[in-house]
Amino acid sequence: MARITQADLNRIAKTFEERTPEELLRWAKETFGNRLAAISAMQQSGCVMGHMISRIPLDIPVLFVDTGVMFQETLETRDRMAREYGLKVRTLSPELTMVEQTEKFGVLYLSVEGQQACCHMRKVEPLLKVKGEYDALISSLRRADGGRRGDCPILAIDMEMNAVRINPLANFSDEAMDDYLRANKVIINPLHAQGFSTIGCNRCTTPVMPGEPKRAGRWRHLGPWSTYCGINPTDLDDGTATSADLPQDLIDRIMGQKTDFMI
Ligand code: SF4
Numbered sequence: 001m002a003r004i005t006q007a008d009l010n011r012i013a014k015t016f017e018e019r020t021p022e023e024l025l026r027w028a029k030e031t032f033g034n035r036l037a038a039i040s041a042m043q044q045s046g047c048v049m050g051h052m053i054s055r056i057p058l059d060i061p062v063l064f065v066d067t068g069v070m071f072q073e074t075l076e077t078r079d080r081m082a083r084e085y086g087l088k089v090r091t092l093s094p095e096l097t098m099v100e101q102t103e104k105f106g107v108l109y110l111s112v113e114g115q116q117a118c119c120h121m122r123k124v125e126p127l128l129k130v131k132g133e134y135d136a137l138i139s140s141l142r143r144a145d146g147g148r149r150g151d152c153p154i155l156a157i158d159m160e161m162n163a164v165r166i167n168p169l170a171n172f173s174d175e176a177m178d179d180y181l182r183a184n185k186v187i188i189n190p191l192h193a194q195g196f197s198t199i200g201c202n203r204c205t206t207p208v209m210p211g212e213p214k215r216a217g218r219w220r221h222l223g224p225w226s227t228y229c230g231i232n233p234t235d236l237d238d239g240t241a242t243s244a245d246l247p248q249d250l251i252d253r254i255m256g257q258k259t260d261f262m263i
Pocket residue numbers: 067069108109114115116118119120122123200201203204229
């Protein structure tokens with residue numbers, strides 16, 4: 001094994017800024033092969049990503065973390081994406097049901113500290129179950145969503161998963177998103193049409209009022225100090241002092257020393 005750092009990724013990601021999401025997806029598949037998966041919460045951007053994967057087409061599995069307290073509309077969106085786009089969706093679940101967790105720890109999500117523990121058990125730990133199976137995970141973070149995502153990198157180290165995170169939609173504007181949705185009639189979670197700008201667990205997500213920030217509906221009951229679950233590490237860390245241990249030949253491919261991919 002050899003080590004790749006966030007500084008290494010930042011160097012090559014500079015050359016990625018002008019590339020389209022589809023070009024970045026092709027690069028990811030050619031670089032990581034079968035050690036690559038996408039992760040989607042079946043919100044709008046995750047549905048766009050799933051549509052792109054299915055239309056290129058690329059054989060990339062899609063991981064979906066089902067916390068056990070998802071909206072029915074989200075589960076139905078997942079099932080439609082699998083059925084109509086042919087996506088290989090792999091659902092990951094927490095160890096405890098919400099009933100078992102509540103019996104053991106009480107209602108966690110009503111306090112700031114409890115929310116962090118609940119999100120860790122119900123979102124982060126299910127993903128950690130597949131640690132070691134993938135060297136890279138495609139996420140759907142967009143800078144246009146603002147907040148901590150306003151400067152999210154196209155490539156980031158995920159220390160906990162020992163993998164590279166790839167955000168092909170980082171530069172996808174709201175206008176580009178609307179155009180893509182319209183032109184391709186993408187399946188989207190029907191909750192977006194009911195005022196939900198982002199969608200998570202049914203316990204912690206509400207619609208937003210016109211003029212509110214996009215993420216105002218997440219953990220509204222806790223106030224603005226607790227606005228991310230931690231499943232995307234760049235939402236929480238500053239993205240600097242991180243590294244992953246990967247095979248040397250893979251690092252060479254990532255850094256462009258053994259690749260002949262063409263755009
Ligand atoms: S969003 Fe709420 S219910 Fe879902 S895992 Fe986090 S704290 Fe728990």
